[in-house]
Amino acid sequence: MKSCFLAVLFLLAFGSATCLGQEVFRLVWEEGKEASLLLSDRSQALAKRDSLAQAFLRQGYLEGFFSESRSGDTVLFAWAPGRLFGWKEIAEGNVPSPFVEKLGKPDLSYPAPYEWMELVLELAEDSGYPFAELRIDSIQVEGAVLSGRMDYQSGPYITWDSLTVAGNSKTKEVYVQQLSRLNPGTAFSQSDLEKAAQTLRKSPYFTLVGVPELTFQTRQARPIFTLQDRRFNVFDGVVGLLPNENEPGKVLITGEVDLRLYHLGGKGRDFSIQWQRLNVQSQSLDIRAKEAFVFRLPLDFQLGFSLLKQDSSFVNRSLDLDFGYRASDGAYLSFFTRRQAGDLISVEGFGSGQDLPSAIDYRWNRYGMGLDWDRLDSPTTPRRGLRIQGQFSLGNKKILENTGLPEEAYEGLDESSPQYQAWFSVEKHFFVKPGWGMWIRGVGALLENENLFVNEFFRVGGLKSIRGFNEKSFFAKSYGYLNLEQRLFLDQSSYLVLFTDLGVVQNPYANEKIDRPFAFGTGINLDTDGGLFSFVFALGRSNTQPLSFSYSRIHFGYLARF
Incomplete structure (x- = not known):
């Protein structure tokens, strides 16, 4: 007991001495x-x-x-x-007059002259003079009052040389040259180099490792970008378990195959093919090919073909030709022409009537333009930012007379008339705190003509629009829907999700012309070494579907990246 007491006294004394000595x-x-x-x-x-x-x-x-x-x-x-101390006078001296005209004369309040000098040097860096120097010369002191004169030395004029791609990327230097817009022979610009780095970081094809390097020789600057390819090629197989409407009590297995090959040859050349089986008799096919920087201009060329067979009712085909222009780092303009055709597969049940069926044979040639304004922080797994997309097209539609229908059914019908279409999408990502994010997206579209038929309508519903319903189950003359998601991130690309989808769909041929479907559910996205596994469970209600677990939708798939 005595030894314990002495030990406590020793510790207290040693601790007090330590505190006093700090x-x-x-x-x-x-x-x-x-x-x-x-x-x-x-x-x-x-x-x-x-x-x-x-x-x-x-x-x-x-x-x-x-x-x-x-x-x-x-x-x-x-x-x-x-x-x-304060400044009484600072003469601009030999500072280039364009810089003075742009910035104005330096403010004499401390430390404004030095901030003005930094702005001059930034302008010089963006005008081909990265080694420019600026100082205040001939300083005179009268008490606490200063006066002086600016002395500017431009240094050598520097132009861009062709760039170099380092790292193990397959990306061709000519592609990066076009994408960065650092054209050889033009004046060196530090801000252009920073914009180029930002553009490369947002590429879906590769990531920029570190910061760009610069080498200077013979009055030329050569930028060096170290790139690392992303695993961006996609093979996506999705299986859906749905109630079989033709055989009550049984399950219908639907499917989707999505193959997307990106950046072929390291030149931004893309190819994709997508096939879907919507139900027993309905299938769709979509094929796309894109070539970037046609004629070494900031122009992209895209050719597409799509086909939709809707059970035994009709078949739609579309041939698309698109030109895209990279207006800026985040703005992309597109100009396109599309030839859309629809044909009835069978007119059985319509031959004896005097009215036209809900579907029709038609041809529609249209021209339009689109905008994609992207301010997301990542091209693959964004957590912050805004993206706005929109398209508008206009053209002349011709209705073709089907020999299987009575001629009287076409009387009084304007078989050639103008028709227009508009579509928009706005999405916003919020990063609330580490591990918790939110995603909000609003989408809407409108199709307008005096005579519209079901096989011209938009198709919405399913995993990528209003969840809780069959894929493309809604026919819509116009629609709008809102997706709301809460995301609990497990890592950079994996997360748990709780969602709600709210929609408004207009179909003049339905019993109730306005439908307000909504859905809610949960799911998970898991990013594995080989790809992305997704699972979604959803419940939905509409005019034609009650809110019931027997109508629940389960989608799971594996998106393989290579």
């Missing part, structure tokens, strides 16, 4: 009233002292300094400001 650093300065800061680490105190001294010097206290004194275990750093 230095405390106090910084004292005056900003209208006395201010001070206490620190226990000498290196932190010295760093803070130097930072404060620089701040006061930039305010004009050119004679100021921190004095150091000690009192016991306390080290005191006290600021002595000295006189406050």
